Amino acid sequence: MKRVLRVDPIACDGHGLCAELVPERISRDDWGFPIVDGDPVPDALEKHARRAVAACPMHALRLERRP
């Protein structure tokens, strides 16, 4: 069971907390919007990923299961 981070680009407003909390997986483009690495989140990063999902003020970030 893999987990990947995914952003809803419509809900996202570019606040950037996600990039701050999971820089290993999320960077920001030239306008401040998140570029999300779609690779599976390793166990070591899962806690950080969940914190980022919770922190997003727009609820735009999700941690999704992939088979």
Next chain:
Amino acid sequence: MSKATAETTVRALPGPLPRLLLALEGGHTPTLARHLAAYGSMQESRDLVDEVEAADLRGRGGAAFPTAAKLRAARGRRRAIVVANGAEAEPTSAKDRALCRLAPHLVLDGVVAAARAVGAHRAVVAVGSRSIAERAALERALAERPTRERVRVDVASVSPSFVAGEETALLQALCGRLAKPTLKPPYPFERGLGGRPTLVQNVETLAHVALIARFGASWFRSAGTTDAPGSALVTLGGVVRRPGVHEIEAGAALADTLERLGGLREPAAAYLVGGYFGRWVDAREARSLELTPDVLGAGAVLAFPARGCAVVECARVLRYLALQSAGQCGPCTFGLPAIAGAAEDLAPGTALGEQRLAQLLRWAGQVRGRGACRHPDGVARFAESAAAVFADDFAAHAGHGRCGRPHLGVLPA
């Protein structure tokens, strides 16, 4: 699979072409009688989805998605509805409107066949609000159709904006909301118009379905190539001898197809294939590029004249495309105007030319794949392919100011 019975005098379709444009007889009203004389009647087919799959029909709206897969996905769901997309806001494309105006019964046959195949009893044909003649032709045709067709078809007018052609934006517009794309999933076949499972298909795709329902998959594949079977409508533009809508066999090479359709008025520097979310192709690649459904995209081929300045025209189109953004997603809302701005600076020339060109390419790469719809992807492809194909022109503009050629205004926007 039962083929159309020979009770009506069906004129055997001559050659591989024409197919979709068969019933045209120089300006006559496309009546039901003329339609039946050209094609015969369409029998109800139980195995239509299988036949469409065997035909390997791909969508003709731009995404070239396998039509059978869409039909299967929508089938068996309660209260399904069919939406025929005839909105065609792509400026370089005129084929869908031509089809609605000139062969409305073929489109409606396809709508009814698709509806039966997925178990839907309601359908909507969407056209742009400025497409008065197209709406009139469809409504006139609807009035002629027999009531025993157990599908209710309505014609609806939607915003003529570029983004309204995107399937989820179209569904929003049909609900009376602003034509803005929604995130997928959920897909229209799961939750679409009014929450109902919705099959969205381009009108040309449905016209092909109508013919496959009559003549079968083998017939469909008797035109085109093994990898790209069937025929397709293309809108020729730019410096071609015969601009307008033509029907071609899919899979043929671009250069060969253009020759067969009358060739060029003057030398072309490059071709824009697939409309504004297609890509630029140079003359050398044109000789080998096969016009498969995914290459054809919106079915538009535009020949750009060698004597014109491509940079200034691409800048104009990039600004147009930036203004078409629905404004929902950051990378698109901010990135597209940035790309357009960089291109606009390159057009007249600027001391910052090298920097602006580098930014244009960087930003094109950054916006790709980062919106809720494929609009930023289309812009990225347009910009990157232009910079590659017109590399010398862009270098001239980035370097010493300009290429020296005039702005001819060939690209519509």
